[in-house]
């Protein structure tokens with residue numbers, strides 16, 4: 144029995160996930176330790192989103208296991224996995240268009256699994272002052288950047304142990320991207336473990352403690368950002384830079 | 385003039401009753417994705433329940449709260465033991481199971497109370513008319529129905545639009561997977577929505593019983609007209625259903641009351657026929673030009 148203090152927050156073992164007959168994840172094992180920032184990289188279609196969706200219980204793996212904080216959560220309902228303190232900001236952000244900004248934030252407000260109440264509405268609004276001006280607006284009245292801030296703010300409102308960001312800066316203007324990266328650093332410094340999927344190599348290698356690269360549903364590289372930057376061949380072959 | 389006022393009030397009262405039924409139908413469709421054909425049967429059950437309780441206790445005053453409570457229980461049980469297993473099924477399966485429920489409910493009604501018509505007495509305290517103008521007075525019980533429906537409508541809309549639970553319900557109707565991702569237990573939302581939707585239809589049946597008397601298959605007509613309301617209000621929209629129900633209640637009542645006046649000549653007969661079908665014609669027009677409904681917020 145691993146104590147929940149030291150157990151990895153997320154541990155996948157040999158995950159195989161299919162969409163119908165297409166074999167997408169081919170034996171993926173990754174670990175996310177408490178407080179760690181893990182960069183998950185790879186070209187489009189390599190299985191990053193599928194890996195996250197499998198971890199979250201939104202897709203069933205055909206074989207392999209997902210442990211959260213030492214507990215086997217394979218095949219558990221998605222909401223139970225989220226309740227283990229995993230906050231997932233999906234690609235496309237998942238903002239509720241028909242809810243106000245305030246409602247979008249309030250809907251996930253709760254104490255963390257450890258009882259923490261660090262992230263509250265006032266703190267989120269301090270972090271994203273733009274949202275404070277838009278509290279009464281509907282979700283679909285926000286710009287893309289504001290929606291991303293709202294999605295991250297909403298994820299933090301549940302006081303998670305793990306934040307999963309899937310392509311959080313994609314398609315955003317440079318100034319907004321900078322704001323998102325600033326937030327990611329702040330979240331890291333607050334001690335929340337982060338699984339960061341992003342194509343911006345410079346930022347991911349600057350922020351992450353470790354990087355995993357997926358190629359066709361397999362882990363093709365795992366190591367420190369320094370090791371990755373020191374290997375231009377891998378960068379070129381797997382990330383196209 | 386007083387005749388018109390009376391029809392206007394009748395239309396308002398009918399529209400508000402329709403809202404109680406249509407709001408549950410639209411909520412259940414919006415959040416659970418199920419078109420519950422048996423929703424009209426719940427109205428029928430409410431009316432028969434009111435009849436039975438009134439007969440046993442002597443007053444509708446007992447029947448109404450019993451109806452609300454029974455409606456919540458019936459809805460919760462139906463969701464738990466039956467509907468829950470049909471959310472992910474094909475529409476045909478859903479249609480078949482809810483149609484089967486209509487047959488089961490009518491058969492049960494036939495076994496328990498038989499196939500006769502029964503009238504339900506208006507409570508004694510409301511068995512009088514309120515004078516409006518010199519020559520016109522309106523039944524106090526009908527005013528009571530208008531008031532009760534308005535209170536229920538206000539409570540429902542406040543719940544949906546202003547509370548945290550309401551926000552979760554709207555979120556679940558819009559992006560169910562995201563509700564799971566946020567760690568919210570959608571099963572609780574489903575149970576609550578189904579129970580409340582059922583209780584509203586049962587309550588509507590109880591309120592209507594003294595006005596329409598109770599009879600076999602009385603829910604069928606209500607189901608069909610409620611679908612018209614749901615379509616015109618915009619599928620899944622409770623506030624849309626409110627305005628649509630009032631519109632339909634007024635058009636239907638006034639159309640039927642005054643369309644007949646044209647009957648006689650050839651053209652007049654056509655006008656009379658159109659007036660009595662006005663709500664269905666309106667539904668077709670809405671479906672053609674504004675498929676998201678007249679009051680739906682967006683397509």
Ligand SMILES: Nc1ncnc2c1ncn2[C@@H]1O[C@H](COP(=O)(O)OP(=O)(O)O)[C@@H](O)[C@H]1O
Nearest residue numbers: 162165167185186187188189190191192193194
């Ligand atoms: N719902 C789905 N049904 C079938 N195939 C899918 C589905 N989602 C993704 N895929 C396929 O799975 C592969 C991995 O996709 P994804 O996990 O989204 O990759 P990434 O996030 O790395 O871009 C791709 O080939 C994609 O086309």
Ligand SMILES: [Mg+2]
Nearest residue numbers: 191192193234
């Ligand atoms: Mg992806």
